[in-house]
Amino acid sequence: MAELLWYHYLLIALIFVWSGFVRSGLGFGGAALSLPFLLLIDNNPLIFLPIIAIHLLVFSSSTVVISAINNRNIGGTSTPFGAGINWHYLRYALLIMIIPKLLGVFGLITLPATLMSSIIFTIVSIYAIGYILNRPFRSNSKTIDALFLMLGGYISGSSLIGAPLIIAVFANHVDKHQLRDTLFVLWFILVTIKMTAFITVGIDLQLIHQLWLLPCATIGHLIGLRFHKKMLTADSPLFFRVLGTALLVISMIGLVKGLL
Template sequence: MLLDFSLFQTLIVGLIFVWTGFVRTGLGFGGAALGLPLMLFIDHDPLLWLPIIGTHLLFFSGLTLSKRLHNVDWAYLRSSSLYIIPPAIVGVFGLVNLPTLWVNIFIYSISLFYGIIWMLNRTIASNQSWADKLLLILGGYVAGTSLTGAPLMVAVYMRNVAKAKLRDTLFVLWFVLVTIKMSTFIALSVELHFVTALALIPVAAIGHVLGLKAHDAIMRNDRLFKRWIGGGLAIVSFLGLLSLDWPN
């Protein structure tokens, strides 16, 4: 059944999903990282939103990849998955079992970190093999917990995958990670809110198409785009932390 939101909340949710669809295809990553902090203002339960985001990631990444699997760096995807998938599985179980407040603090804190470094025109980067592995492990865990680990893993993928193959390779990675997450949700009887996810697909499709059209322009102005969205993300995440019901 559809979520019981007011008309105003439904409109805001629709706009957020247009935004996540735009970011997902415009940048090739970050739809959850830039959308989930906003969604948590509507409802603080991550387990409400993450299955919906997961359904959309499976649908849109599968749609985008249906004719582009030839453009995937399969060799690097296989080697990097050894460091990403195990911590991602651990992260999923953490999401299901940790208190909602802790998960919210984690999500807003990691989003605040992303926002600050983007706003300051800093990048997450490494030039060492051990640092690459550490970022992949951390990114896998964060992705398992909240689907917001993309910037950590992208920092490594950008150095090891040709730019022409980067977005399609990342989409396969997101597809695999979300499949693991959704399978775990099903095994643990977590409500998937599938009807709501399906109802929001046409809305997210608007952002998806706009992002595809804007991808090249965004890549040419990557730093400027990230600076603006970084500032917005930092503000939203800081306000999100303030809005939580902290224990006395």
């Protein structure tokens, strides 16, 4: 990271607490709902994406394992490990997403940081407008399913913020009680691909910053786990409208800064 002031580090810590909360509470959005705020502090996606990627690997794997153990404790030893995951649809979606995912990773590595930041702010602005209007992405045909999965795979490869598009498809084909764990397995696989590319080309993984940011994300993660069931049953359009408005303002500020 560039040389920052003390309050910048404080803001980064709070953003990662928020990121962990969103990720475990909703099952998605840890990157999409935090990256715009981070880029206003340091406008270089390759600074924060490795940190977010490692957090995803840690928390997605731990959440799925703990969930599987809890399911076995409830259902008895006859319950298969990973019964809370829709493996069939997961394999189908990965076949569609893998090539766009690799193309997105290539774009992230080769395109200028300022251009990638502008792309991220633009994508998040589109998501934000959907939240404000209470019109999230929806898919009602196999063609749109495939299109959303390919776009989501590409955006995930380039910036880790493809979740809203991917979830628009998965929510139609995966039972609600399996959705979060299935998505976490998907995020783990997609992030592993990205991390492999980072290591291959020698991108700094910012491991020193994991020493203080991983605990911050852990605090948010634990809080989010406590609220997960309530979020599954709650219909909270007001929450997403407020969140969408904040994201839209942040993204507009980021785009303007990028043009100056």
